Amino acid sequence: MKLILLGAAGSGKGTMAKKISADFKVPQISTGDMFREIAKQGGTLGEKVKKLMASGSLIPNEITFEVLKKRLEKDDCKNGFILDGFPRSLDQAEMLKNVTDVDAVISIELPFSELEKRLVNRRICSFCGDIDNVSYEGYTGDCRKCGKKLFQRDDDKPEAIKNRLEVYKKSVTPLINFYGDKVMTVSSAGSPEETYAPVKTFLSKLEAKA
Ligand SMILES: [Zn+2]
Numbered sequence: 001m002k003l004i005l006l007g008a009a010g011s012g013k014g015t016m017a018k019k020i021s022a023d024f025k026v027p028q029i030s031t032g033d034m035f036r037e038i039a040k041q042g043g044t045l046g047e048k049v050k051k052l053m054a055s056g057s058l059i060p061n062e063i064t065f066e067v068l069k070k071r072l073e074k075d076d077c078k079n080g081f082i083l084d085g086f087p088r089s090l091d092q093a094e095m096l097k098n099v100t101d102v103d104a105v106i107s108i109e110l111p112f113s114e115l116e117k118r119l120v121n122r123r124i125c126s127f128c129g130d131i132d133n134v135s136y137e138g139y140t141g142d143c144r145k146c147g148k149k150l151f152q153r154d155d156d157k158p159e160a161i162k163n164r165l166e167v168y169k170k171s172v173t174p175l176i177n178f179y180g181d182k183v184m185t186v187s188s189a190g191s192p193e194e195t196y197a198p199v200k201t202f203l204s205k206l207e208a209k210a
Contacts, residue, residue, distance in 0.1 A: 001080040007108030008168040123150035
């Protein structure tokens with residue numbers, strides 16, 4: 001089963017990918033993990049990726065595809081894969097088409113009001129990086145691990161969240177059009193289990209057909 005998983009930050013995409021991976025025995029492939037892995041392995045390509053990562057530059061599409069192609073040739077991908085957060089643009093989708101076909105695209109949607117609710121109460125410790133939430137029981141404003149003051153990241157303020165979501169929507173709409181009837185859209189407004197249930201049913205049917 002060859003899948004693409006799309007979803008904004010905070011949509012529960014990572015949790016969904018793990019559930020699919022466990023139930024359908026396919027690896028979860030994120031470009032970040034893939035780059036870190038190849039950089040560790042070294043070689044011409046690995047060294048190139050390592051340099052780009054160290055300088056904080058975006059990895060060009062051509063290199064991404066070389067790395068992706070290698071990753072998809074590995075043994076654990078023989079039953080398929082889940083591409084987590086990739087492709088991000090039409091360019092990448094068209095290049096991916098030259099490497100492999102896909103069976104389905106799961107697009108996780110979360111209304112802004114929900115995303116805001118989840119992120120706006122998030123607080124982080126500037127000292128140890130621990131994450132807490134104002135709505136959690138026992139929240140005091142001090143870090144539970146090291147006792148330092150917690151703060152709200154600029155990224156988690158409503159204006160920034162709105163902006164992030166708009167940027168995401170702009171990039172995902174052409175992808176949804178590109179994949180057409182392969183796309184299954186699911187709302188993640190409920191619990192992770194509620195979100196996953198229809199996806200599991202959909203994928204089980206897809207698997208039975210194959
Ligand atoms: Zn701390």
